[in-house]
Amino acid sequence: MRSIIAIALATFKGGIRDRLLQGLVFAGFLLIASAGVFSSFSMRQPLEVAINYCLSATHILAIIMTLFLGLNLLSQEIESKENHFILTQPIPRSYYILGKFGGLFLIIFAMVIILGFFSALGVSSVCLGMKNYNIAWLNFCASLLGILFSCSILGAVIVLFTSVATSGIFPFLISFAVYTAGENTETVKNYITSGMAGEHISHLSRLLIDIIYYVLPNFSLFDFKVYAIYNLPLSGKLLSVSAGYGIAYTCLCLFFAIILFEKRDLP
C-alpha cells in the first residue's frame, strides 16, 4: 500500500511540475472574466447561461487535461523507459498501475476542485447585479462530481490502453474514440429505439450498437449539468447509481490494465 501511495504522490508531483496549476489558475481567471460577458447576451436567463458556460468549460477543460496528462504521465514514461527504475524494485506491477492511476486521479481531483471553485466565483460574479436569484449549489457540486467520475473513467481507460500500447499515439486515439463513443452511445441508442432512424439500419448494426452501448462507458450518465443550470430536482438514486457505475467501471478498467501489464514483456 505504501508503494502505491509513494508512486501516486510521485505521479501527482510530476503532473504539478508540468506547470499544470498555473495553467489551471489562468484558465480559472478566464472563466470568471468571460462568464459575465458570455451570459450578458442572454435575453431571459443570464444566470442559467453563466452556470451552463462555467460547467461546460470545466467539463471540456477537465476532459482535455485528463487525456493529455494521462498520456504524458504513463505513455511517455513507458516509451522513454523511465519506469524501469520502479519496475526493477521488488514491487508488483499491479502496484505500479494502481499508483500511477492514483496519481492521475489526484491530479484530476485537484483540477476539478480548482476549476469548480473558479466556476462558482464566475457564476457568483454574474449574480452581483441581480435581485432575485436562486442557484442550486448542491446540484452544482453534483455536476462537478459527475465531471470527476467522467474524468476518472477516462483516466482508467487511458491506463488500460497504455498498459498494452507500444507507442504513445495509439492510446491517445483509442481513448479519444472511446470517450467520443461513450459520450454518444445513449443518444445513438435513443435515436434507434425511438424509430426516427428508420428501417434501413440492419439488425447486425443494431446488435453492434447494443454491444457498444453496454461495453463502452456511458459518459452521459454523469452529466448533471441540466439539473444545476435549471435548478431541477436531482434524484439521489440517480446520483448513487452513477457513482456506483463510475467506481465499478474504473475498477474494471484497472483490473484489466493490471492483467495486461503483468503479461507484458518490457525490454
Added chain:
Amino acid sequence: MNIKRIGLGLLLIIFTGSMTFYYPKIQRACKPPLHLHRLPPEFALSVFSFGNKELMACVIFYNTEFYFGEKAGSRKEIPEYKIIYDALNKATDLDPYNMDCYYFAQGALSWIKPAIPVLNRLLIKGLKHRTWDWYLPFFIGANYYFQLKDPLHAAQYMKQAAKLNYKSPILATLTARMFYQGNQTQTGILYLKSLIAETSSPVFKKQFKKRLHALEAILFLEQGVKRYKTRFGKTPKNIREMLTTGMIDNIPADPYGGRFYIDNDGKILTTSKLAEAWKKKDIKRNDGHSDINAKESLQKGNPEKTGGITQRNRP
C-alpha cells in the same frame, strides 16, 4: 542589425495598425450577404456537442440572435425566418429548458401568421419542460387569440399563465377579456404593454413600441367612429369626415408609414398593413432568397405570404 530589426518591427506594427484601422471601413462598404446557415440534424449536433448539449443550444441561440440583430436591426433586411425557426427548434431539441430560444421565437415569429402553428408547437414543447414558467402559456394564448382567432384556447392558456403568475393583474385582465371576446385593439395594447415591460432586448422593445403607437392610433380612430355613429347613426365615409365633424381633433400618423382609412364595415385599416418589414423602399435586394420572395409577394399584394401582418391579425 538591431536598428534594422527595430525598423522592421516598427514598419510591421505601422502596417498592421493601418490595416486594422482600414479594413472595417472596407468590410462595411462591401457588406457581404448575411445568411443563417441551416444546421445539421439534432442527432448530429448532439454527437458533436461532446456531452455539452446545453452549451451547444446556447451557442446556436446566440448565433441566431446575432444574425437577427444584424439583419433586421442594422441592415434593415428581412431575416430568413424559416431558418431562424429551424435553428431555434434544433436548439430546443438539444436543451428543451432554454427559455431564450422560446422568447426569441415568440418575438421574431409571432407576427407571421403562417408560422403560428409551428411556433405554438415549439412553445408547447417548452411548456412540457418548463412547467413553472408563465411566459410560455402567455405566449401561446396570445398567438391563439391574435393570430389564430381562437379565443377559447387562448383563454385557457392565459388562465394557465395567470395561475403561474398570480401576482400579475395584466394576465388576469387579459384572460377575462379573452373569455368574453372584448375589444381586440385594447387587448392588443394591453398585451404589447406587458411585453414592453418585460423585454430586455432593445430590438424587440423598439418593434413593440412602434406597434403599440400604431394600435393606440387605431384605438383613437375607432373611438372617433363610435362617437360618429352615436351622433349621426351611420358610419363615416372617411377619416377626414370625422375631423370636420369634430369627432376627432387630429388624424394620427401611422408609424409604419401608411395611411389610415375606414372600410365598408366601419373598421379602421391602414395601407401599411402594420407591416414595416415588407415596405418596398426598405427591401434591399441581396442574395437572400427570402428577400426576393418577399419582394415578389409584395408586388402581388400578398402580405401574408411574405409573413407580413395584416390589420386582421394584429397586434
